[in-house]
Amino acid sequence: MSWISAARGARKVRFVGAIALVTAVLTPVATSAPSAFAETAPPSITSTSYPTFVEASAMRWRGTHWSATPAFRWSTATAEGVAKYQVQTWHGKRRGSMVGVDSTGSGYQSTIATYPASRTSLAGHIYSGDQVCRRVRAVNNAGTVGRWSGWKCSHAPLGTEEFVPGYGFDNGVFDYYVRNNGASNNPVRSVSYLAKGVRVKVRTGPKYGKARILIGSTLLGTVSGYASKAGYKVVTLQKSANLTGAIKVRAISADTRPFRFVGLWALRATAPLGSSKVVTWQPRSELWPADPVESTDTTRPTMTGFSLSPTFPTTRNSNGFYSVKASWRGTDNVKVAGYELAGKRGGSTSYYDDGSSVTSNTSMPVDVDWAGSATCYRVRAFDEAGNYSAWTGWKCSFAPIEPMDGWTAGVGIPSGGKIWTSVRTRDDYYHQTARTTDRFSAKKLRIQYRVGPKWGRAKVYVGGTYFGTINAYASTVGNRWIALTGTREAHERIRFVPITTKDVLIGKVFVIPDVSKNLPPAPTRG
Template sequence: MSWISAARGARKMRLVGAVALVSAVLTPVATSAPSASADTAPPSIASTSYPKFVESSSMRWRGTHWSATPSFRWTPTTTAGVAKYQVQTWHGKRRGSMVGMDSLGSGYQSTVANYPASRTSVAGHIYSGDQVCRRVRAVNSAGTVGRWSGWKCSYAPLGTEEFEPGYGFDNGVFDYYARNNGASNNPMRSASYLAKGVRVKVRTGPKYGKARILVGSTLLGTVSGYASKSGYKVVTLQKSANLTGAIKVRAISDDSRPFRFVGLWALRATAPLGSSRVVTWRSPSELWPVTDPVESSDTTRPKMTGFSLSPTFPTTRNSNGFYSVKASWRGSDNVKVTGYEVATKHGGSTSYYDGGSGATTSTSMPVIVDWAGSATCHRVRAFDAAGNFSPWTSWKCSHAPLIPISDWTASAGPAVAGKAWTSVRMLDDYYHRPARTRDRYSAKKLRIQYRVGPRWGRAKVYVSGTYFGTINAYSSTVGTKWVTLTATREAHERIRFVPVTTKDVLIGKVFVIPDPAKNLPPAPTRG
């Protein structure tokens, strides 16, 4: 059997067990009876600490998701005789509970993680809108385990990836307005959650009003942000048992007094700690070449002689509704190139993440670029019959544009030159806010089409609070221009145009370009 055939067999075995769901009951483990060993019995855990609520300011965008890394700490009664500590993690997601989150990673890998006796803290990821609980026990060199400490839980606030604003307005990643415009209550709502209530940090002052907060159809209560002086207050509303449904914030004051909150945490009863799913996740292995290498003295690596992916910025969909993009490549070898490996990564709504790879004997392929604001990237390397690989080519990407009007909250601008444009000065659907995208994107660069002429003005461009640049559409001549704006760092949120003149600015197609230096795994499963 060749090495590659063996690798293929191992890959099949890994894929069969890629995801295992096993019911587990997490009851505390009692201390074993002291052994006859001279080894000192393991100490108990004197105390543990874990921040109960992660503040919005501690959350960071990781390229595919929001998370924070609060420290879970413990103090043993004594360190004498301790060989290691074991930390168990319980993960409360949107609609259920699970164990198996690796205590230092971002995947769901191990039920219990082991740490050396010198370690008395871990700082694993907790995702926005989720709850993470941890407990710890000591193990001595004879293998005798101590009692588990009690569970300590930490909650992260719902971010824009979990809390869709509906008809409200998100002023930032964790900062929202809810308004009553007279026609409807404009509720802001999350995806479906398992929660007994919420903790909400409310902005207070003379210009703020009231809102009702619900989980599904169950009213938790009414919260008022009105106060004679500006400030903040924290309110907790909850029932005795978990509820299932969307978390809703429904403004009940008139338009002049919005309800504003800068953090909302979903609270859940800890009863599910006793019966949670155990999830083990492994990524699939690399795809091997299409043919097994032959026994050969050939050690010369092939070369890539050409690679193109075009167009980079398509603007017209084909008859099938896709943007027509084609990838082509060529390689050479001292004997013969027998195939090519083509790798893929995607971006737009996130930073670039790995899309896998495949082997082919072709020298071209069509590329599907479809969703507005998305990006698809490829790179290629050649291999020969002896199993020698060329170096990878550089990544080349093609992007699907954001479409005027349909991908923005603003109303339609005037038709110019037979085309639709997004008006920066138009009032949008979210109470007189500047034009912004309906969806959220990760961007390091933005390539923007706009009209120029004596009747147009200037607008600043942001992704959330990150400034990308200013468009100056004023010109003595009339026409269309393109500009590429680059930020100092990749930002993730809605793209916004903020006018700085009384004259309008008309925006055409916009291409979103994530940071090419980031190549990330897909976001964790949030269901």
């Protein structure tokens, strides 16, 4: 056989072998054992839980609003093959039970966020008066999406934010008296809501009477708080469809006994769940970035700089705010895709969470507003592969309490071209202290004061906590700053108490709370 014939024979053997290999691959295997590379179907969600009604005791003050973080939990029969979970949240923006709270015009909006397979719970904020519904589904490694679980909804009680000021008698945060004593009728009325009814927790006992509950002009029903023994009861009143208007609780005119309720929840019809606007978050535009692109890059970015300046602004801009600039920058082995900023605010509380945002910018203007308040940020970078840098430390900027602004006492005295808050003791008949109108959480105070031969000394307190003493005596006239730190963070009014017969002139005062803490404010007292 010639070499040409031999080559043709070998080529024929290879060709036949290739056909046999392809046939073997395409021919069904007789055994029922799955291939090692077969992807299992995504497990179905077997159970979910979400507190239906958040009790008033679970609500926490965040500095400007009340909220709670009830946990939405889920489980599957097995975690095998689950690559991630998708959670759809149906709500209105912020206090979502209110009318006209988002761009959809219906008061509804829905989002879908993705979480890793190791995540089986979500405890996001639910604000006072809000209704939040969630459901979950599993996605396997091949990208096959499983069935959605059923919806679970949670409701938070209405707080003082949702009720119209000036209505109600002896009203607390979630505790209201409504009564008609002949001289006055004290109704309770909320802002406008989109709701089909309410759930109300009523205080019962021999001394309590009746009230009517309405949404807008529609009467939901009458509830009586009378009982032979003291206790509580829960009443649900609702219609089949949503109503628009203020939720009103009015005492029965013929009953002079007070009606007291310690929790009221707005109930919305859930029919729009399937038709609500759905938004899938994208990177650099919303809080939750989308899934990272497929990449072998595991190197984390690094933050190279972050500043929030000035720390202690003293001049307001034309809009009445203190202008501050935040700047940051990071580096990455490939490319920084964006930055996540987390915010905190403080003042009349320690610090409360101000949420997060994602941006591709490296700076932004910040307006620090209320006297004695603080605005804080920290930043981290992320790349296209989903790697995040470590967070920077918190940086804060503070708005000062200015002379004669926010003080219940103290006389304004011009000196050195400025107005100062005067603290003085003239004699036994004249004692002039200064204290703030508002209460502040303070770990440290930065105080401007006037010095000179004719000025004296004053002690500085936050409530009953002593922070230090200012000695304003000096041989020459001028202005100075002093930083005083308390033995603990105190939450009360700031007080200046004179200890000499000479005046002490106080300028701007910066309040610095403990940045590591998130605490509710002190209760408002007379």
